[in-house]
Amino acid sequence: xxxxxxxxxxxxxxxxxxxxxxxxxxxxxxxxxxxxxxxxxxxxxxxxxxxxxxxxxxxxxxxxxxxxxxxxxxxxxxxxxxxxxxxxxxxxxxxxxxxxxxxxxxxxxxxxxxxxxxxxxxxxxx
Amino acid sequence: xxxxxxxxxxxxxxxxxxxxxxxxxxxxxxxxxxxxxxxxxxxxxxxxxxxxxxxxxxxxxxxxxxxxxxxxxxxxxxxxxxxxxxxxxxxxxxxxxxxxxxxxxxxxxxxxxxxxxxxxxxxxxxxxxxxxxxxxxxxxxxxxxxxxxxxxxxxxxxxxxxxxxxxxxxxxxxxxxxxxxxxxxxxxxxxxxxxxxxxxxxxxxxxxxxxxxxxxxxxxxxxxxxxxxxxxxxxxxxxxxxxxxxxxxxxxxxxxxxxxxxxxxxxxxxxxxxxxxxxxxxxxxxxxxxxxxxxxxxxxxxxxxxxxxxxxxxxxxxxxxxxxxxxxxxxxxxxxxxxxxxxxxxxxxxxxxxxxxxxxxxxxxxxxxxx
Numbered sequence: 001x002x003x004x005x006x007x008x009x010x011x012x013x014x015x016x017x018x019x020x021x022x023x024x025x026x027x028x029x030x031x032x033x034x035x036x037x038x039x040x041x042x043x044x045x046x047x048x049x050x051x052x053x054x055x056x057x058x059x060x061x062x063x064x065x066x067x068x069x070x071x072x073x074x075x076x077x078x079x080x081x082x083x084x085x086x087x088x089x090x091x092x093x094x095x096x097x098x099x100x101x102x103x104x105x106x107x108x109x110x111x112x113x114x115x116x117x118x119x120x121x122x123x124x125x126x
Numbered sequence: 127x128x129x130x131x132x133x134x135x136x137x138x139x140x141x142x143x144x145x146x147x148x149x150x151x152x153x154x155x156x157x158x159x160x161x162x163x164x165x166x167x168x169x170x171x172x173x174x175x176x177x178x179x180x181x182x183x184x185x186x187x188x189x190x191x192x193x194x195x196x197x198x199x200x201x202x203x204x205x206x207x208x209x210x211x212x213x214x215x216x217x218x219x220x221x222x223x224x225x226x227x228x229x230x231x232x233x234x235x236x237x238x239x240x241x242x243x244x245x246x247x248x249x250x251x252x253x254x255x256x257x258x259x260x261x262x263x264x265x266x267x268x269x270x271x272x273x274x275x276x277x278x279x280x281x282x283x284x285x286x287x288x289x290x291x292x293x294x295x296x297x298x299x300x301x302x303x304x305x306x307x308x309x310x311x312x313x314x315x316x317x318x319x320x321x322x323x324x325x326x327x328x329x330x331x332x333x334x335x336x337x338x339x340x341x342x343x344x345x346x347x348x349x350x351x352x353x354x355x356x357x358x359x360x361x362x363x364x365x366x367x368x369x370x371x372x373x374x375x376x377x378x379x380x381x382x383x384x385x386x387x388x389x390x391x392x393x394x395x396x397x398x399x400x401x402x403x404x405x406x407x408x409x410x411x412x413x414x415x416x417x418x419x420x421x422x423x424x425x426x427x428x429x430x431x432x433x434x435x436x437x438x439x440x441x442x443x444x445x446x447x448x449x450x451x452x453x454x455x456x457x458x459x460x461x462x463x464x465x466x467x468x469x470x471x472x473x474x475x476x477x478x479x480x481x482x483x484x485x486x487x488x489x490x491x492x493x494x495x496x497x
Binding site: 008027035037038040041043059061062064085 | 148160161162163164165166238292358362424426427429448451478
């Protein structure tokens, strides 16, 4: 049973965002990391990039495949998690805290309301 | 977009699902890519032992007075050098010297041979062999692929597993040898081969007996500290050894000499299909050569079809590529112009529009640490 924290919002493509923080951290869910297994490389976005909700912003790579990561909301990339460049496995071990991928300064935080809450995401991953 | 023909299932399919494997299409089969994780399974094989379902692979039995002469006419290695019980890696070529398949051929008796071929090439191999056969050859061929299952037990503790499952009598096949024995449930072919670079064996049996053997072997593998492994680990393990995968690194448009497999081509044994092209390549020059490369520094893993550049110009693409779990670095193979394929030469791999440096290195990528 994978962990789905109640305080986060979720995309169908398995990104999470913490809308209570600004800038808001974004990562992939416990379910996603378990599906990917063994993340070996994170290709982060550039700080300062303007992105819109649903836009592909970076790539994470497991041994088997490269997976696109999408912006849950529109805004500016404010920070990237440097720790992942030396230790991409952090994303597997601690997906919701230490394994955040980037932080985004939302241009319209109301977009987060359109994302799934924890209950809806739990149903989504069945 | 591709043919939606249903995927084939090995006799162990339900057991894989029961064990929580992630199933993916491979060579027309629905196969386990991993059970717990590719890296964990990879390390189990390097450090203790793993078991793989290889029931998708094909088995042909070629027998008769003319079997040796026929196989020597269609395969590159010299099969006449094999004593009963011995096997060799060899290649099946088309008339242009291109690789139809790479396989292991065992001599099981003076007039009988057991061939183990790639799953993706069973039909192509069979059609080619039949097309080369004439009625004067005095050869009988049987395709046992549909009713034969296979397991590969690989790793430093493979002997321990063999002893636990078969008892302590001499049932562990030496490298490149085959033991054919009869058990309570039918014949078994024990082959001293593998695709991982570790000690181990491959074990073929009647399909309907596979599940009982698999469960018994999984238990013995776990008791020895290992685990069941999927095709994901099989691919990273073989690539660390620089072993080619047909369809990635071998094709009908390139010869074994271009693939660096000249050791398995006996040009002096007499005529065989494709020989003229190989002799010409040997005396003139190779158009290109399969080179092994290792990414320098921290980069995304190289993957098949990524462009490869030499001196700034794209000259080809990655055939096989992955992140090596043992080395913690990106590794791969690509066909390069011969002068660019020299050990130590720097090339670039293009990943999502950016170019990353890589060095041409000697195979294997991984060597067992000295004990």
